[in-house]
Each structure stands twice: as structure tokens, then as C-alpha cells.
Amino acid sequence: MTEPKTRLKEARAAAGFASPTDAANAFPRDINKNTLISHENGNRPISRKAAEKYGELFGKKAGWILFGENGADDGSTPARPPPELTLLRTGLVAGRLAGTVEAGTFREVDEFDQSEAVEILLPRDEKFPNARQLVFDVGGDSLNELRPRPILSGDRLVCLAYEDVAHEVELRDGMVVVVQRTRDSGHFREWSVKQIELYNDRAEFHPRSSNPKHKPIVVHHDSEADDGVSVEIIALVRRVMNEMPGF
Template sequence: MNSDPYRDWVIENLAKPGKSQTGLANALGVHPSAMNKLVSGKRQLKTSEVARAAAYFGVAAPSAETRPALGGLVPVPVAGRAEAGMFREVDDLDQSDPVMLSLPPDEQFPNARQFAVDVSGDSMTDLKPRPILPGDRVICVAYEDVAHLVPLRDGMVVVVERTRDAGQFREWSVKQIELYQGRTEFHPRSTNAKHKPIVIDHDASADNGVAVEIIGLVRRIVNEVPLS
């Protein structure tokens, strides 16, 4: 597996007396299973979590500088599957080592973390000018890494995470943004009428206990051509 310096830093500090994955999860305000995913390489430590992790460990935070050498490749994890309407229990998600891709850094955001998501379902099959089809793999940059550079705007295609039951269940889906006065709407682009938009008023939290977060800005769509 390709090395993630934040992951290595977390594992090193978790080995210290009195430190545990559960304690770190409490310090970060996340479900303990998120720490299992971080240690196994299926989740990356968010920029906003680094300072809190450092405070829990009682150490200085590591450097966030990750610019690759010119012309080099960077490790990109296939982080999971996006399927509109499919909430999965976090503890049941695959805990094995993730598939890792070697890709060039994003030309526009060379310091942003990248991750890939495999797409299931037909919620984006009518996206223009290019549909996102079942079996496609979308390559994203972590939105929290570029949010200060790329404010939300109409037409932006993103990966949206919805969590419920205190983070125990999670849905990832690809949506296209529509902005209105006082609300943001995340729309499917499909001829299948079962797919509905996610509508968020002001504070980006749903009224039914479901938390919504943009985790990725879609930058590329790829697929493999079968040999036969």
C-alpha cells in the first residue's frame, strides 16, 4: 500500500500509552469505525481534524505540504461506491485495503488530495454533456481542500455524503448543484423519476436528522473497455 503520512502519523501516536482509536474518535467527534477505516487506509484524515488529533496526542501536527514532483504520480485511493438512495451501515463497509491508483496530480489543484469513487445506479445517466453511467469511476479532489478556491456554483458536479443515526449509516451519491436564494439543491440527472434532489436550507443540515456534506468535486470520469 502507498504510504499516507497522516495515516503513518496517526498509527505511530496510537501506539503510545493511553491512546486508542476510540479516544481519537471521541476527540474528532466521529464514529469509532471511521478510525478503523483511517488505520486501514480506506479513509484519510481531514484537514479540519488534524489539529484536534494533534491535541489528543499531545504532539505537533505534521506538515500538510504534499506537492508532488513535477511530472510525478500520486497515490489515489478508490474510496468507495456512490449509489443514490443506498444507505449502508458504516461498520459493514469493506475494511480491506483499498484499491490504489497512480495518477498525475490535478492540473488545477496540484496540492489537493484526490480519491476515486465507483458509480452504481442510473441517477446521473442524463447528465449533460456527458452522462455518468453505472460502472464509471469518477476521479475527485477533496472539496475541503479546494473550497476556498472554488465556491459552490450552478452546474458543479460533486460527490455528496449523507449520514444518519449519528453517523452509523452513510450514502454517497453524485449530484449536480443548483443554487437558489436561501438554499442549495443537489440534483440527480436521470430519466428515472424515482431519483429526487437533496434540498438544503442555509445551514447544510437536513431537518430529519440526516447530515449532508460535499466530500468531492468531480474532475474526471473514466471507464475501462472490456477485452471481449
């Protein structure tokens, strides 16, 4: 009898993806490449929630992935096509609430926990109409002294997915970005919001904070930090929203 890791590989291959990287590139909102590799290698157990998500994406039943129920093809459903941005007639688009940005807090990556993966309606970005809009809730005080407008705990950031606009937007000093740091082969990540300072040999991502515990992230031309922590920009901040108290 095959193991869950083997059936997962078979499901991914049957859906037309030659490698975990291909699957992760097709479903960037749903699959973390390192997690899929760990599941396929057997280094990380496949939870029921993970099996349900893989089953939805690869067109197989979760029970078959976990237990081999009903055979490879019985009860299969068509694999879900790669997601696309949905434009609405009202001029609004569906933006994804990605999670919380909070400096200094590494959280275990579980892309199958959909508690925060909800869509909200946002005004269409006329300058970048085809870029995905990501929304982050702010925790902590890492930009509470940003000028001209501080970013405070409880604010909501409306951002552009950086990979969607990297070919047309040049990074400049003073831009505010969401930075992702990952460690332990991508199993833990920190999302934080920082302001860019660019130099010839490095980029610096600065907190603008009254709290001295927050330190800049310095990335030299080699993008991999010496301590094994990977750093990348995942979003450009376009707008800051907040609601008045009392409602």
C-alpha cells in the same frame, strides 16, 4: 482491570490527541469521529480490525487495547504521523479509491474495512496540485441523463477532496459533486453524485436521471435536515473514466 473503552481513551491521549475530534482531524482517512466516540463510550464494541487500526495510529498493540495484554507500554510502536499526499517523480500522484457512489443506498460505516481503501496512480492535477484526489466507482443511474456527458454505472470518478479546495473554489451552478448523507449519528451513510443548482436560500443537488425514483436533495441555509439526516459535499468531480469492454 480496565475495559477496552478505557484503554482506547488512554491510547488516544498518550498519542497526543486530547479528544476524539483531534484524532479524527489528524487521520481523516482512517477515523470516523462518531465511531471513535461510540467506541470510547462503550456504546459500540471494538472489533479486532478496529483495534488493529487504532493500535497502528496511536502506537499501541491491538491486543492491549482489547485485552490489556503486556502492559500499557510494552511492545508499543511509534504512532503514525498524519498522512500526506505523495507526489511521485513521474508526475503521477497516489489517489485513494474511496468507494461507490450510489443514490438511495445507505451503507453501514466501517472505516476499518480496507477492502476498498486502495491507492491508485493518477495524473497530477496541475490546477490543484496539493489537493487529495479521491476516486469513486459509480453504481446506479442517478446521472444517466447528465449533459453533455452522462455518468453511467461502471464509470470511475476522479475527484478533489472538497475540504482541500473549499477555500479557493467557489461552488457554481452546474458543478458535479459527490454528496454524503449520514443518519443514525453518522453510523450509516449514502454517497451519491449530483449536479448543483444554487439559490439565495438553498442549494439543490439534482439527479439527472431517466429513473423517476431519484429525487433532488434540498439543503437550506441550515445544513441539518429536519429528519436528522446530515448532508455535505465531500468531493468535486474533475474527470470521468471508463474502460472499454472486451479486455
